Amino acid sequence: MTITNDIRYLGVNDRKVDLFEGQYAVPNGISYNSYAILDEKIAILDTVDANFTHEWLDNIQNTLAGRSPDYLIVQHMEPDHSANILNFVKAYPNTTLVASAKAFAMMQNFFGTAFTDNRIVVGEGDTLCLGRHTLTFVTAPMVHWPEVIVTYDSTDKVLFSADGFGKFGALDAEEPWADEARRYFIGIVGKYGPQVQALLKKAAGLDIATICPLHGPVLTENLGYYLNLYNTWSSYQPEEEGIVIAYTSVYGNTKKAVHLLEEKLKASGCPQVVVHDLARTDMAQAVADAFRYSKLVLATTTYNAGIFPFMREFIDHLTERNFQNRTVAFIENGSWAPLAAKVMRGMLEKSKNLTYTDTTVTLSSALNDESLAQLDAMVGELCMEYLARQDATANKNDLTALFHIGYGLYVVTSHDGKKDNGLIVNTVTQVTSTPNRIAVTINKENYSHHVIKQTGKMNVNCLTEDAPFSVFEKFGFVSGRNVDKFADCTPLRSDNGLIFLPRHINAFLSLKVEQYLDLGTHGMFICSVTEARVISDRPTMTYTYYQNEVKPKPETEGKSGFVCKICGYIYEGDTLPADYICPLCKHGAADFEPIS
Numbered sequence: 001m002t003i004t005n006d007i008r009y010l011g012v013n014d015r016k017v018d019l020f021e022g023q024y025a026v027p028n029g030i031s032y033n034s035y036a037i038l039d040e041k042i043a044i045l046d047t048v049d050a051n052f053t054h055e056w057l058d059n060i061q062n063t064l065a066g067r068s069p070d071y072l073i074v075q076h077m078e079p080d081h082s083a084n085i086l087n088f089v090k091a092y093p094n095t096t097l098v099a100s101a102k103a104f105a106m107m108q109n110f111f112g113t114a115f116t117d118n119r120i121v122v123g124e125g126d127t128l129c130l131g132r133h134t135l136t137f138v139t140a141p142m143v144h145w146p147e148v149i150v151t152y153d154s155t156d157k158v159l160f161s162a163d164g165f166g167k168f169g170a171l172d173a174e175e176p177w178a179d180e181a182r183r184y185f186i187g188i189v190g191k192y193g194p195q196v197q198a199l200l201k202k203a204a205g206l207d208i209a210t211i212c213p214l215h216g217p218v219l220t221e222n223l224g225y226y227l228n229l230y231n232t233w234s235s236y237q238p239e240e241e242g243i244v245i246a247y248t249s250v251y252g253n254t255k256k257a258v259h260l261l262e263e264k265l266k267a268s269g270c271p272q273v274v275v276h277d278l279a280r281t282d283m284a285q286a287v288a289d290a291f292r293y294s295k296l297v298l299a300t301t302t303y304n305a306g307i308f309p310f311m312r313e314f315i316d317h318l319t320e321r322n323f324q325n326r327t328v329a330f331i332e333n334g335s336w337a338p339l340a341a342k343v344m345r346g347m348l349e350k351s352k353n354l355t356y357t358d359t360t361v362t363l364s365s366a367l368n369d370e371s372l373a374q375l376d377a378m379v380g381e382l383c384m385e386y387l388a389r390q391d392a393t394a395n396k397n398d399l400t401a402l403f404h405i406g407y408g409l410y411v412v413t414s415h416d417g418k419k420d421n422g423l424i425v426n427t428v429t430q431v432t433s434t435p436n437r438i439a440v441t442i443n444k445e446n447y448s449h450h451v452i453k454q455t456g457k458m459n460v461n462c463l464t465e466d467a468p469f470s471v472f473e474k475f476g477f478v479s480g481r482n483v484d485k486f487a488d489c490t491p492l493r494s495d496n497g498l499i500f501l502p503r504h505i506n507a508f509l510s511l512k513v514e515q516y517l518d519l520g521t522h523g524m525f526i527c528s529v530t531e532a533r534v535i536s537d538r539p540t541m542t543y544t545y546y547q548n549e550v551k552p553k554p555e556t557e558g559k560s561g562f563v564c565k566i567c568g569y570i571y572e573g574d575t576l577p578a579d580y581i582c583p584l585c586k587h588g589a590a591d592f593e594p595i596s
Contacts, residue, residue: 003035003210003218006133008058010034010044012169020168024187024284028153028173028180032056032080033214036063036162037153039439040131040424041070041364043098045160046153046214047084056084058062066091071120071128073135074099075162076148076547077106081214086111089118090402098122100139102147122149138202140164144188149201155208165226166215176589178229181216182529183288185233188431190291191322217233230486236324236466238294243382246286247299247331248279248308253366255335258299258374258473260367261331264379265332269386269393278310287317290326294503295382299331299361311340315347324352325466329378333363353466357381385536389492389502394533395494401507401532402430404437404462411461411475412440413499414451420491420499421480423448424472424507425592431526438511441524445586449482449523456513458525459498463541467504469550477567477585494531506536519549561590 001009020026032048034056048056060069073090075081082482085107091093097119099107104121108114112155113291121138121498122128129135129303137568140148143164151160153249177361211219211226219226221389232239243265265273272293274287290296328348332340341360348354359377367375387393404509413422422463427441440460442449452458462469474485491499494584500508502511511527541550554568567585580589 001218003212004158005540006038007153007156007212008036008038008063009156009218010036010056010063011171012048012055012059013172014049015170016049016051021188024168024183025205025282027170028168028175029170030107030168031171031215032213032445033216034059035212036060036069037130037133037135038064038067038335041136042067043073043128043130043142044069044095045212046075046081047072048337049080049081052355053084053087057087066309068131071093071095073128073151074103074107074428075150075160076145076214077103077110078145078163079110081419082107083109086113089115094118096120098128100147100149103149106147128374130565138199140195140199142192143199144192144195152206152208154207157207158212159203159206159208159210160212161214163214164196165211165219166213166569167217167263169216169570171217171351177217180291181226181229181237183284184215184231185230186288186291186321187284190233191558193236193322198228200231200234203227204382209576223583224488231470232292233554235324236291236467237470237472238326238503239292240272240294241386242274243270243294244289244293245273245275245277245285245297245299246290246311246314247297248301249277249299249333250301250303250308251430253363254299254301254331257331257333257361257363257367257371258297261297261299261361261375261379264375265383268383270383271386278290278308278314283314283317285316287321290318290323295327295329297329297331297378297382300333300340300535302332302334302338302343305337305342307340311344312347313560315344319347319351322351323348325468326353327355327357327382329357329359330384331361331363331378331515333365333366337366339364340560355466361467388533388535391495396531398534399436399510401462401528401533402436402505402529404534404540405430405460406522406540406542407492408542409463409467409472409546411471411501411505412442412448412452412454413459413461413464414448414457414500415498416447416451416455416480419480419484419577421451422461422475422482422484422485422499424476436529437526438509438527438529439513441519441525443522445539447479449478452525453516453523454515457496457498457530458498458513459494459500460509460510460511460525461501461505462507462509464504464506464538465541465545465549466535467541467550468536469552472503472546472550472567479586497532502534505536506538506540507532514585559595561595563595565591565593 037043051596086402104114124139330341361374510531515526517524
């Protein structure tokens with residue numbers, strides 16, 4: 001396979017393996033990827049599994065056409081990628097090995113040698129020149145082993161991403177990338193979300209045209225799609241709205257309750273309901289789905305004063321991988337002393353930002369009138385926001401939406417006639433109640449101010465505490481004049497034709513501008529309410545909560561200068577210019593404070 005004029009694929013497909021890492025079912029096999037960069041000097045990146053030694057060495061020999069490699073770059077020491085290091089050195093004894101210090105320590109453990117006579121130890125920012133191609137090495141500790149490096153070729157703009165952006169499945173497997181990449185990521189890398197986030201921030205500073213992972217296809221198109229999914233997975237945010245029901249059932253009564261719940265959820269507007277019988281399903285798939293969707297129902301029996309073993313295993317998988325930022329509900333069954341809900345909730349105690357339904361369904365052996373009523377109440381809680389999003393079932397005149405206005409943070413959406421736009425504001429106020437009038441103040445420099453002044457309408461989306469920092473980056477740090485902020489969004493629209501956010505809001509208000517006040521740097525729009533919907537009862541995001549809990553803490557250690565109080569950007573220098581504008585969030589010098 002030719003990747004660029006100078007980069008070739010050397011990897012192999014494994015169609016014989018049934019369990020990857022001894023636990024993940026791979027019915028379509030897996031690939032072990034290796035690459036060659038052909039330049040004045042030749043670099044081979046990574047080896048392959050021990051079962052494919054000769055096939056891989058043949059690939060190298062055929063690709064190099066009589067030349068010998070100068071470097072073997074070892075990015076990751078798991079045996080499916082490093083098993084043939086010693087065989088490679090025997091075949092090409094004049095090759096220099098390039099790896100991190102920790103990787104060479106692992107080679108000592110695996111092979112009895114750290115190759116001290118022919119090696120280059122590299123770390124963060126180190127480079128290697130091959131001729132036309134200069135490689136830059138980026139450390140990626142715990143993504144998902146401590147020795148990992150990734151390699152960037154600035155000439156062809158290729159990122160060799162180690163296990164990042166990999167997936168199950170051989171290269172000739174015809175299947176959607178996301179499904180097997182998600183199962184791979186959650187199962188293998190999922191515990192290390194913060195480390196992946198750190199690597200994504202480093203990657204954001206690179207001009208990447210191609211991603212070459214160690215498993216799965218080479219990625220050359222729509223790279224933003226893959227990067228966005230990795231950002232979602234590694235920040236533990238739901239990828240889609242929907243409900244997963246994971247259950248175990250001994251004699252069928254819990255199963256009967258689960259399938260009745262499934263029917264009721266679908267009838268109440270839930271966009272996706274996925275059911276897993278944990279005794280029979282692929283456990284890795286069930287875990288991946290729990291991370292994919294926004295809500296989870298756990299249903300099981302009390303068993304030996306605890307819970308059924310498959311449910312215990314499932315919850316252990318979730319907590320091991322830092323399951324968080326979800327809504328969780330419980331169904332328990334116990335003929336004489338139901339304890340399952342208490343045990344399951346206790347197992348989830350260390351999980352962050354879980355919201356539990358007020359209703360727990362308790363079966364005393366089988367469904368009865370009381371547990372049926374509990375089931376209906378649970379459906380009402382789980383589907384409140386889905387019903388509110390749909391025109392057919394929404395209460396569009398629910399003026400209790402006004403109660404969600406506080407000194408909070410909001411996304412104001414608008415439309416310029418060609419595309420949708422949105423921005424973060426923190427100045428939304430109810431100024432009168434008869435008639436209802438809402439004041440929204442927007443900086444004149446924001447493109448939304450220009451759009452709303454022309455169109456006379458907007459939507460105010462009341463953000464909730466579960467809104468991740470990525471929402472503020474999207475709507476607060478870039479201009480809608482230059483960026484389509486809803487390019488990756490499936491829009492939901494109110495009656496005025498404007499978007500309201502599909503998640504992370506508890507209410508929205510559609511507003512019509514009745515009056516405009518010029519306040520110098522800002523403009524105040526006095527508006528009437530044309531539509532008001534309450535989406536959920538989650539707490540509203542306040543400015544204080546954003547500052548303390550959502551905004552990443554800036555890495556100021558060892559630095560001097562000034563830090564932006566809005567986004568955390570650091571300006572290094574003794575004096576901050578009075579007219580300085582933050583390059584990220586566009587706030588002025590007044591919103592910077594000295595680094596103490």
